[in-house]
Amino acid sequence: MKCKNCNAELLDNTAFCPYCGTKSEYQQEQKVEVINETKKEEVETEASCWENFANISNTLGIVAISTFWIPILGLFAMLPGVPGIVFGALGKRSKKNGVSDIAQRGFTKSLVGTILSFVLFFVWYFIIIIAILNSAY
Ligand SMILES: [Zn+2]
Numbered sequence: 001m002k003c004k005n006c007n008a009e010l011l012d013n014t015a016f017c018p019y020c021g022t023k024s025e026y027q028q029e030q031k032v033e034v035i036n037e038t039k040k041e042e043v044e045t046e047a048s049c050w051e052n053f054a055n056i057s058n059t060l061g062i063v064a065i066s067t068f069w070i071p072i073l074g075l076f077a078m079l080p081g082v083p084g085i086v087f088g089a090l091g092k093r094s095k096k097n098g099v100s101d102i103a104q105r106g107f108t109k110s111l112v113g114t115i116l117s118f119v120l121f122f123v124w125y126f127i128i129i130i131a132i133l134n135s136a137y
Contacts, residue, residue, distance in 0.1 A: 001025065051099045054091030057106025060084030064113025071124050077117035084110025 001010050005022035015027040064081035068074045088107025092100045 047094060047096045047099075050091050050094030050103070051096060053087045054094060054099050054103035054106060057084045057086075057088035057091050057110060058102050059106070060087065061106040061109025061113060064117065065109045068113045068117035068120060072121065072128075074117045074124070075121040077113050081110045081114030081117065085114065 001012050001024065002008065003010055003017040003020060003022055004025065005017060006020040008017060008019045010017055010024055013026055014024055016023060060080040061084045064077045064084055068077035068081075070077075084106055088103050088110055091103025091106065094100050094103065
């Protein structure tokens, strides 16, 4: 390896040229490697973050869709449902294989559970009001 500044012959693993003090290419290459590895780690961390969101969304969606039908209390299916929608939307950003599919399923379940809990709440409410009115006369 030669110094790119003064052209002196350098040992392969020297960080600086002993003649002119210029940084050798060896050190620069190492730096690039470290940067690339850091980027890779960031991408992987980000991917697992979306993956967690997808799984959370799917779980919340299952809870929402299995509780929305409970009379009156079904409105509480919105509690897992609404964050389930948000986590599902975030999880869909994952580019990892299959993760965005899980997020999509979580998103759909959460959305359906939330809407149905809202609609059924008013249905139950309506039924109770009718019953009260009927008993009053
Ligand atoms: Zn040099």
